[in-house]
Amino acid sequence: MSTATIKDVAREARVSVASVSRALNGGRGVTAETSQRIREAAARLRYMPHAAARMLITRRTNTVGALLPDLYGEFFSELIRGIDLAARARGLHLLVSSSHDDADAAAAALRAMQGRVDGLLLMSPHADAAFLRQNLPHDLPTVLMNTRLAGDDYCALSVDNDGGARLMVEHLLAVGHQRIVFIQGPPGNRDADERELGYRETLVRHAPDSPVSMLRGDFSEESGYHAGQQVLAMRPRPDAVFAANDMMAIGCMAALRDNGICVPEEIAVSGFDDVPIARYVTPPLTTIQVHIAELGGQAMELLGEQIDHPGQPMTGIHRRVAAKLVVRGSTGVPPG
Amino acid sequence: MSTATIKDVAREARVSVASVSRALNGGRGVTAETSQRIREAAARLRYMPHAAARMLITRRTNTVGALLPDLYGEFFSELIRGIDLAARARGLHLLVSSSHDDADAAAAALRAMQGRVDGLLLMSPHADAAFLRQNLPHDLPTVLMNTRLAGDDYCALSVDNDGGARLMVEHLLAVGHQRIVFIQGPPGNRDADERELGYRETLVRHAPDSPVSMLRGDFSEESGYHAGQQVLAMRPRPDAVFAANDMMAIGCMAALRDNGICVPEEIAVSGFDDVPIARYVTPPLTTIQVHIAELGGQAMELLGEQIDHPGQPMTGIHRRVAAKLVVRGSTGVPPG
DNA sequence: ACTCGTCATGAAAACGTTTACGTTGCCGCC
DNA sequence: GGCGGCAACGTAAACGTTTTCATGACGAGT
Numbered sequence A, B: 001m002s003t004a005t006i007k008d009v010a011r012e013a014r015v016s017v018a019s020v021s022r023a024l025n026g027g028r029g030v031t032a033e034t035s036q037r038i039r040e041a042a043a044r045l046r047y048m049p050h051a052a053a054r055m056l057i058t059r060r061t062n063t064v065g066a067l068l069p070d071l072y073g074e075f076f077s078e079l080i081r082g083i084d085l086a087a088r089a090r091g092l093h094l095l096v097s098s099s100h101d102d103a104d105a106a107a108a109a110l111r112a113m114q115g116r117v118d119g120l121l122l123m124s125p126h127a128d129a130a131f132l133r134q135n136l137p138h139d140l141p142t143v144l145m146n147t148r149l150a151g152d153d154y155c156a157l158s159v160d161n162d163g164g165a166r167l168m169v170e171h172l173l174a175v176g177h178q179r180i181v182f183i184q185g186p187p188g189n190r191d192a193d194e195r196e197l198g199y200r201e202t203l204v205r206h207a208p209d210s211p212v213s214m215l216r217g218d219f220s221e222e223s224g225y226h227a228g229q230q231v232l233a234m235r236p237r238p239d240a241v242f243a244a245n246d247m248m249a250i251g252c253m254a255a256l257r258d259n260g261i262c263v264p265e266e267i268a269v270s271g272f273d274d275v276p277i278a279r280y281v282t283p284p285l286t287t288i289q290v291h292i293a294e295l296g297g298q299a300m301e302l303l304g305e306q307i308d309h310p311g312q313p314m315t316g317i318h319r320r321v322a323a324k325l326v327v328r329g330s331t332g333v334p335p336g
Numbered sequence C: 001a002c003t004c005g006t007c008a009t010g011a012a013a014a015c016g017t018t019t020a021c022g023t024t025g026c027c028g029c030c
Numbered sequence D: 001g002g003c004g005g006c007a008a009c010g011t012a013a014a015c016g017t018t019t020t021c022a023t024g025a026c027g028a029g030t
Helices: A006-013 A017-024 A032-044 A051-058 A073-089 A103-113 A129-135 A161-174 A190-206 A221-233 A246-258 A292-308 B006-013 B017-024 B032-045 B051-058 B073-089 B103-113 B129-135 B161-174 B190-206 B221-233 B246-258 B292-308
Strands: A063-067 A093-097 A119-122 A142-145 A155-159 A180-183 A213-215 A240-243 A268-270 A287-290 A318-321 A323-326 B063-067 B093-097 B119-122 B142-145 B155-159 B180-183 B213-215 B240-243 B268-270 B287-290 B318-321 B323-326
Touching (some): A063 A073, A063 A103, A073 A093, A093 A103, A093 B073, A161 A180, A161 A190, A180 A190, A180 A246, A221 A246, B017 B032, B063 B292, B073 B093, B119 B292, B142 B292, B161 B240, B161 B287, B180 B190, B180 B221, B213 B221, B246 B268
Parallel strands (some): A063 A119, A119 A142, A142 A155, B063 B093, B063 B119, B142 B155
Antiparallel strands (some): B287 B323
16 A cells, blocks of 8 residues: 555554664664564555654655746756755755746745745845845745845855956957957846956956946847947947857847958957857857856755754855856857 | 744634634634634734644645656756746645656655655656556556656656647648658657657658658767768758757758758758757757647646546546747748 | 524544653673 | 663654534524
């Protein structure tokens, strides 16, 4: 039966339920001989401990929740993969809830997870301090991912946007570009802001003579196209474009191509993210690769630590995952 | 406190725990007045019913499990999105477990889900009949997705590969192509096989004079490139290529381009899946779009029905989600 | 006026585990 | 031989809920 209970096993093995529990869990306080008998009985009856009963008494669910916003494409998929892998390594289950457009939906999903999870992986644009204090039980281990919040009260983890932007600007300067224009992301977006900051700082430090100039964008391909048109109107004309993400870089390249400008001969173009498309556009896009799965995995690790050691206050920890420069054709270095 | 129990609420509202339960669940058998008082008390104490305790007595977890293979890119993401949306609409939680390389890992994950879920969404290349009978509790509602198994014992749901292939072949014939060669997917892959069958049948029915010819492939871009080279060697040379998926189509186009053949002027190329990259390659790829999120959503719907009506045997139901033709530049119809 | 049904409510059982606490029996030590 | 300690095992309490059953109140029908 799929409904074999611990009592049935106890009867079958001619011991008490307590011994069954001991034998199957710790194994301590039970003779090797009886333990063996119990295991056999359990196997014979296809016994599976009732998860809910165990949770009730143990106060542990062995499950972590992942609350994610409405995410685009393979970012989401890589993130889940990383989280899932790390969770399984720790013997934890993964309860996901995605696609929250507004703060209310996120709050509802968060409440619904109450008591079903031992910890929470949270990535939400709505997660400001007030939201968290309102909707999070303060004793629930939580790791914030890519949040705006400086990890003051919570444990946080995000992409090294600064470092990535620095790498890109250094690369552009190294191959001889002077006037590098930056296409911004949506206002208020943390990733976009950090990338912009990295661009400004690196430029100021390494090439004080080069002008710092920026164009508006919102991460969409269209906004990239529009920015590309603006690039053409600038005097003196920039010789390189650094877009805050790949899709805008692709849109920008389309605008340049439509106006007869050759990439990378006349203007170099680069992006950020290394989406799969990046290597298929012509010319292939130089960009910054971020290991998304690692982001998820490390977040899960951090959460696991918090769950295992509830006493230690790990709040304030803010780790970053590395970003890597991937040079392709669009910045003119490879032959072509 | 986050640890307010139903007893606390009962004391606060000066009623018994039974009344609290009634008021908060059905609302029947309780005066509107007392119900109101109870609700207020519950709100005041921030009471949240303990999920495990409820599961234990109710025998319902309000959770469904999704067991998925190691999936690539945005297919996975779209699938989860569709499932998650439909699950939330039914008030169900989603427990996911992905990245199972081998049958053992899948079996382990499956066992671990025992008792934590009311139903199962299963998509696994390892899920043959024997595997299922071995590892699935036969009384657990289950929906198979894109499985090789004809839905004899279980409820199944998959992509309309036949229909999609038919649409594509009809399109190629309609724009005047005569010799259409098909690039196969990995041997044994159900989707690939069905697409191939659709190709053959449609060609035989609509254009008995056109030769049926096929090249080997394995869904990878490299295999598509290789197939493209073979296309060039064929005499008489085909005037259209239909690849079993987009990545092979893209590889094939690369091979043709590298050998100085113009797409679509000299040879038309088409794929299947409509991956995001498809619209960015040059020329943009004509392909078959499958609404993955809908696949997940419908599977969830089916599962929900099974859970709500445990008596009715819904086994044998096999539904398909529609595929849609998306015409772009690579088959020569749009100007360019 | 008596009874019967209906309805709000409370008491208590049940769900399947884990675990604190007894109760043995055994061994070694004085 | 008594005593203390230890290991194996059983008993029972606890976890927080839902649900069945009993109880009492009240209104209506005869």
